[in-house]
Amino acid sequence: MIFISALIFCGFLSCTIAKDSCYNKTDYEFYIVQNLVDDVQKRIKSLKENLNAAVNAQCPNTTCPNTTCPDGWVSYKGSCYLFENGQSRTFQEARIFCLNFGAVLAYVTDETENNFIRGMLERLKPSAWFISLTDQGTEGVWKWVDTNTIEGYTAWSSGQPQGARRENCAAYVDSDSFRWHDAPCSAKYPSICKKKELLKVHKRN
The missing domain is CATH 1.10.287 (Helix Hairpins)
Incomplete structure (x- = not known):
C-alpha cells in the first residue's frame, strides 16, 4: 500500500x-x-x-528470578534435565557423561518429580534409564551416589529391589509403567542428567 x-x-x-x-x-x-x-x-x-x-x-517483589536451561534440557522446578535418547552407557559411564555437563545422574526427591520424569520418558524409545541410586557401597543400603544421601522417596516396583549383589543400580523400566528396578551396573542404558538452573535476576521497571 x-x-x-x-x-x-x-x-x-x-x-x-x-x-x-x-x-x-x-x-x-x-x-x-x-x-x-x-x-x-x-x-x-x-x-x-x-x-x-x-x-x-x-512478581510482587522489586526483582524477579528468571531461570534458564541449556538447549536440549528440560526445565522443571528449578532444575534442568537431560533425557538421553539413543546412546546407552554403563552406570559409571552415565555418571561421567552427566558430570561433563556440570550435572549429576538424576536423583528423585518426591512423587511430583517422579511423575514429571515418567511423563518425559513416555515420549522416548529406550526400555530403561539409569538414575543415580545404587547400593554398591553397602549391600541393601541404597544411596543417591552423586549427592551421597540415603534414599528418601522411592518408586520401586513391587518386589524390587530383588537382585541382591548381582543388581546394584536403579533404573526406570518402561515395561513396568516406569517404576524403578534394580539392574546390573554393567548394563547399558541411556542417562537422565540433572543440574540446577542458572539463576538470573529480572529487575522491575
Whole structure:
C-alpha cells in the first residue's frame, strides 16, 4: 500500500505536484526502509512493555528470578534435565557423561518429580534409564551416589529391589509403567542428567 501510494504521489518518481519535488529512486527506497525500521522499533517497544507488565504482575517483589536451561534440557522446578535418547552407557559411564555437563545422574526427591520424569520418558524409545541410586557401597543400603544421601522417596516396583549383589543400580523400566528396578551396573542404558538452573535476576521497571 505504501509503495502504490508513493508511486501515485510521485508520478512514477518523475513528476512534480503542487510544487513539491518527488522522491528520486534512492530517496524513495530510504524513505521506505526508514518507515519499516520505525514500525519495527514501535512493535519491539510495545512487546517489551507488555512483557514487563506480565512479569511485574506475577512478581510482587522489586526483582524477579528468571531461570534458564541449556538447549536440549528440560526445565522443571528449578532444575534442568537431560533425557538421553539413543546412546546407552554403563552406570559409571552415565555418571561421567552427566558430570561433563556440570550435572549429576538424576536423583528423585518426591512423587511430583517422579511423575514429571515418567511423563518425559513416555515420549522416548529406550526400555530403561539409569538414575543415580545404587547400593554398591553397602549391600541393601541404597544411596543417591552423586549427592551421597540415603534414599528418601522411592518408586520401586513391587518386589524390587530383588537382585541382591548381582543388581546394584536403579533404573526406570518402561515395561513396568516406569517404576524403578534394580539392574546390573554393567548394563547399558541411556542417562537422565540433572543440574540446577542458572539463576538470573529480572529487575522491575
